[in-house]
Amino acid sequence: MRPGIIISFGAHVVLAIYLAYALSFHAVEQPPEEQVIDLVAPPPPPPPPPPPPPPPEQPKVQERPLFIPTPSKIVQVPTTVPDLPIPPQPNLERRPGPPTTITTDKVLPMSQPQKKSGPQPTYPERAQERNIEGYATMRFTIKADGTVADVEVIEESPEGYQFASAAKRAFERWTFDPGTKDGKPVDSPGRQYKVVFKLK
Numbered sequence: 001m002r003p004g005i006i007i008s009f010g011a012h013v014v015l016a017i018y019l020a021y022a023l024s025f026h027a028v029e030q031p032p033e034e035q036v037i038d039l040v041a042p043p044p045p046p047p048p049p050p051p052p053p054p055p056p057e058q059p060k061v062q063e064r065p066l067f068i069p070t071p072s073k074i075v076q077v078p079t080t081v082p083d084l085p086i087p088p089q090p091n092l093e094r095r096p097g098p099p100t101t102i103t104t105d106k107v108l109p110m111s112q113p114q115k116k117s118g119p120q121p122t123y124p125e126r127a128q129e130r131n132i133e134g135y136a137t138m139r140f141t142i143k144a145d146g147t148v149a150d151v152e153v154i155e156e157s158p159e160g161y162q163f164a165s166a167a168k169r170a171f172e173r174w175t176f177d178p179g180t181k182d183g184k185p186v187d188s189p190g191r192q193y194k195v196v197f198k199l200k
Contacts, residue, residue, distance in 0.1 A: 111180045113142045113188045118174030121195050124162035128199070136164040137194045138171055144185040146176045154192065167195040 127134065137154040151171050156164040171193070178185040 113146075113176040113179040113191070116146065116175045116177055119170050121166040121170040121197075123197055123199075124166050127161035127163065127197065130161075131199060132158065132161050133198050134158050134161055134163045135194055135196045136167040137192060138164065138167050139190060139192045140171055142176045142178060142188040142191055144178050144187050146178050146185075148172055148174050148176070150189070163195070163197055166197075167193075170195075 126132075134157050136156045138151060139154050140151040141149045143149055148171050151168045153164040153168070179188040180186060
């Protein structure tokens with residue numbers, strides 16, 4: 001035999017044995033290796049902010065009936081000084097002589113003026129809106145014909161709420177039975193009145 005044929009034959013035999021051996025085994029598929037991945041869960045989202053509280057219910061505005069208060073009282077401030085007591089005089093030595101006589105004319109009593117008519121002062125609107133109470137002291141002259149003149153403010157509290165203006169407007173429209181002296185009407189200067197403004 002030729003040596004080439006022997007080598008060829010040997011190679012085929014080896015190949016045949018290899019194929020027979022390779023075919024006798026089944027391919028076993030290996031499962032893929034498991035990979036473990038630790039997942040860190042993200043922190044839970046913060047809870048949503050609480051819903052805003054509902055707006056408070058607005059109180060219903062009820063219209064109050066218009067109230068126009070009038071001053072609670074008007075006080076006349078006395079303008080005359082009361083008679084002061086005369087202190088006793090020390091005993092003076094009397095000298096003899098003719099008695100002294102004093103003659104006087106008949107004096108008629110003096111009468112004070114009396115209010116006849118006139119409006120009450122109106123409550124100032126600005127003071128009423130702010131629930132402010134106050135007073136005004138006024139001075140004026142009552143003329144011999146019963147009318148009022150020379151109205152002036154002596155005191156007003158609190159200032160800036162028109163208490164004195166309201167009193168002045170009313171007093172200028174007042175009329176009086178005038179005061180008299182010796183039975184005749186006379187001017188009565190310096191009359192003072194205090195008007196107190198109060199809310200009911």
